[in-house]
Amino acid sequence: MDIDSIEKGTMKLQQVMSDLGYWTVSPPPVNFSTWDANSWSLQDSLVKTHRLFATTFNDDDDDDDDDDDDDDDDDGDDDDDDDDDDDDDDEDYNDDENQTDAYRDGDNMCSQAGLTLGSKYAYGDDSDKKKEGYLAFATKVGVLLGGSESDVRMKMEDVYEFERNISKIYVGNQDELQRNNKYNISDFQKLLGSVVNISDFLQNIYKGRQFDDSTEINVATPAYFSSLGEVVNSADNETVANYMMWNFLQGLISYLPEAYNRARLELDKVLYGKTSLPERWKHCLSSAEGAVGYAGSALFVENYFPPAAKHKVSTMLENIRVEFISLLDEVEWLDEVTRSLLKDKARAMTMQIGYPDWLLEVDKVDQRYDQLEVRHGELFDNLLRSREFEMNRIIDEFDKKPDPNNWIELPHVVNAFYHPYYNLILMPAGILQPPFFSPHYPDALMYGKMGAGLGHELTHGFDNRGRLFDKHGCLGEQWTPAVAESFQKATVCMVDQYTAFSTRGEQLDGNQTLSENIADNGGLKLAYRAFRANGKPSASRLPGLNFTDSQLFFLGFSQVWCSVMTPEAELHLIRTAYMALLKVVAVVVVVVVVVAAAVVRGEGRGVL
Template sequence: MSEKEKSHTDMNCNGEIPIYPSYKNGESVPCLTEKERNESNHKGKKARQVEMTVHITDGNKCCTDKWTSRERYLFCACTLLFTACLVFIAVAFFRSRIDNIYGDNSAIQAMDTSVEPCEDFFQFACGNWNKRNMIPEDKPSFNTFEKLHDDLQIKLKGLLEEQFAVKDNKAIKKAKVLYRSCMNISQIENIGEAPLRTMISKIGGFPVLDPSWSESSFSLEDMLGIIRGQYNTPVVMYSNVGADDKKSTSNIIQLDQPELGLPSRHYYLDDQNSSFVRSYLKYMKDIAVLLGADELRARKEMEDVLKFETMLANVTTPDNERHDTGLLYRKMTIQALQALVPQFDWLKYFTHFIPFNLDEKENIVTYAPEYLVKMMGVIQNTDKRTVANYIVIRTIFVFVPELTEKFRAARREYRRVSEGISRDIPRWQKCVEYANKKLGVIVGAMFVKDNFQKKSKDTALSMIHNIRAAFNELLHENAWMDHKTREVAMEKLFIDERTYFENVLRLELFEAKNAMKKLREPVDKDQWEQDPAVVNAFYNPNTNDIVFPAGILQPPFYSDVFPKSLNYGGIGVVIGHEITHGFDDKGRQYDKFGNLKQWWDNGTINAFRHRAQCMIDQYSSYKLDQIGLNIDGKNTQGENIADNGGLKQAYRAYSKWVERHGEELLLPGLKLSNRQLFFLNYAQIWCGNMRDEEALEKIRTSVHSPGSIRVLGPLSNSEDFAEVYQCPKGSRMNPIHKCSVW
């Protein structure tokens, strides 16, 4: 029962719930005790709507014999009017609570009750939501998360567009200035691509623009080091400073295989003539031409670039073969790295972005030593002009969204083919996203101050305790307030309202320097790596904690006015999901201190792998009919294990809550029990549609299964779901054979 309901009923029956059969004037209102109410609910009786009543304390009389008939009439009329007003207020309050629960896209409106829930619960829960919510022209997909993201963006827009106030500190002013500089389209157009050309010159030049470009002046180490250190862009290989997986209190230099220009290696290797590859090649050529390259030369040289990147893609390891971090992890000195890849001067490269004196005894960790060897072989067999063109065009791509309209139009055309979108998101939304991405701690502080109540945090903490008592201290919504050193560092960042592109470059440099200076610092396990104003949740194996930003604590995941069934079916499952990540295919490899270590015996590991293989096989059998391809059960296994474990934990926690507090009132308008509502809300979190292009990319690259599979998979494995919805044994949602890891 919510606090509002409790105080409401206390006014009538001292905490007991009044029931309302017809009764004679002046009779006491009959009340159900807590025990009787629980028994009634257990029998499946619908609780009646709570109303407020007023009692006249003088026996059975509404007025006294001493009054005149007019006085008696007026007194009774006033009493009836007063009673009617109180009833109206009570109904309005209850109606408001119901509106807050249901909203414009309510559970009722989202459901397609013509579908049998035991055959396809996703369509049952989301069929009408998907019909009512078409994918906007500027998005590759639209789902519950996207909708909440859009709602959050509107709130952030209001905060960033507020005029400067006396109470604003320097950090808040910088966030507002950054947003304004992004919105200043006329100034961006006036400045043009001049700052980009300056950047290209600092990198070492763009050969396609200069027929006289000389290979003799080209240094691979300098070019890669400069773009990593000054422009925060790793190309050809990934490099960073982060927590050492086997010594989680220390930071270390990390090397890995890179992200490619296309979403995954499959796009290069499966079909070189696909529309995706052709549009990617055209995009590279168009950008070069916009910068002044001859069109024929640009086409030829970008074709060479594509061939080079295809060779790089071919020597990368597929993502679904990179789940065992213990096998990937390899610590060595720079001296050993130099011996492994002797064609590259590693110390010279690191000097460009590591702000400390390094020697050959410095330790590094590489997660892809074989890739580094093969990568250098590809580079050695490619002319330097092509290598330089590739590095520069990939770096330019990072900054195209911040350039003038003609560059953004070229990107928009590429995205039309690769993602199926036909226009960019509104400029204000792009600027809000950028400010939140780059100054997320500041923007998050603004959001939390105006939109987040401490009660929400306290309730979420209580739910975490109920789901996994051992993790009862792991929510740190207010961590952004504690890192004064971050605020001091932020003061050094200069933001100018007139020079947006330069602001972008300054932010990239700021981020790169902050990341690299951690090398000689211990790992700060209390520091948030995520920002508060996002709709997501996270598990960090190096710190062994789960993080729930304020942005996700909103409907349909959570609300103060929701019954516990909805909250546990929403944010409760998310909490369970993130906790389970500590014990999935990757998380199980880290001990309680966040160190990569085998802390299970071999028998336990083999049993885990056997159970995980069941889930891999199950999910690999699911076909996404939209594009006719099956899910990659191996690549998605960690998230699938977390979905299944989170659902089970949250339902058990909700059941224990009911045991302690009794059944909740049933919601009017839904012919569903509270336990059925738990599973319905879980399913409706995943309502959504995606374009074919997005579906293909998700199948090929994502560690998350599509939304429909995140409903069908866990629920068909759940004995609790089958019991609550009374699904026959052998039905689609209650198969004979089920998979379970946790």
């Protein structure tokens, strides 16, 4: 690794801070004596930082619909277990004129953002330890930038209080209808007040694009934005300016010398129970992947994901889709109108498996990065150039019909999700690896491990959130009133079941995790049905492991979700995450109860 280049990052950072022109916490690059609070402009500062991918006050890349299967090191979580043609799917998916509007609804979204601690709940009554972790982190960074410890802490206490006030106007859990609020720019400006000029902000961010008062934006959290001006105006300009720089700085810590990353560890200890930094090379690799992601994905796929694996997963997912459509005929509370809508949506669902076919063509991969300049020994400059490159791509694609060659997630990433605005299931090659998947697994294990995951994502299209989108990704109530009411009543049992669980002295919130719980239970059921209908019996048994295929199926499901988590990370997820921590326990309890009840009724065989 080029450690010298990393060490140069502080000097370049100070130059960038000087260009941005506000920061009074430490002397360089701008002394408080030369900083004029009266001439400082919130508007200009927002534009400058957002063009460098800050998320101060607002995030216009709303990710709340993504699944929680993403592997996030910050959670202190260590996993124990270290034929549909894609081109045809993409063509079918983009064939409808309504698609442009459906994409636009999901992509042009403004949502609350800008909290160091990540969640409004982290600033609550029990936040003393978190506050100390926050201030320890911020103070060390300020001192590393040349400030005195006492001055830095005093000013960062003001910034913390400002963030705490922002957390008070944060909106809690919402369903999709609550998050879909169309505003034209004129009405959004009235909602927001005079704190920021929206038209000017958008014109400067998306240079070359024209906006007028009739341009529509989906405002996910209008209550937040209606109160934001009052919070900002209640603070002095110096505190707001320091907050904005602090928000910007946090996204750069990983690119700075190790001392800055050790400062961050002060907060991560409190939030997630982390006690050590990851090896530096891992972040370097991650940074390179972030800058030239498709190039990294091409290398990964070439070495770790053969075409035969892609075909096998596609076949398994198609079998699961067939079972879902068949299962709809068994649901007594569905009327024929709604049943038909659900079948149409399932058939229209796009499946992106493994990687796009063009990824194997070297010239096409190289072409994507023709305009990106990378220089040896200039880590921080390369970071800034890659951010500028990405921003230019976003600007170029703004308000256009999406290119099916651009996947929502890079193929090498360990993630999986259903996207309701796209009616799309994405299973990148990164997650289609052991322990989740191997083409050499017996079918019983493969369906129990990966099949349950595929069924999970498909079920998301019809859970309490996904059901509100039609087959084109357009949002609105799709079901007849009687069916919608029956569905709502059916979810009460699942909410109660999960709320009855507790861990670390904390009760789970069945409402908060309902979407994931429906997907977990539905996905397992679909995978088991698909396995029973299509899976090949295991040819042999290992000595001492004389399990039936059904037992192997459930063992596979259980083992793949084994994990080790710090108590701090566990509590953090209980309070903030959409997925239930006791994933395996809760789902298997449902299976046992359902099967036991069926046996009592004399219906034990094939009840799932």
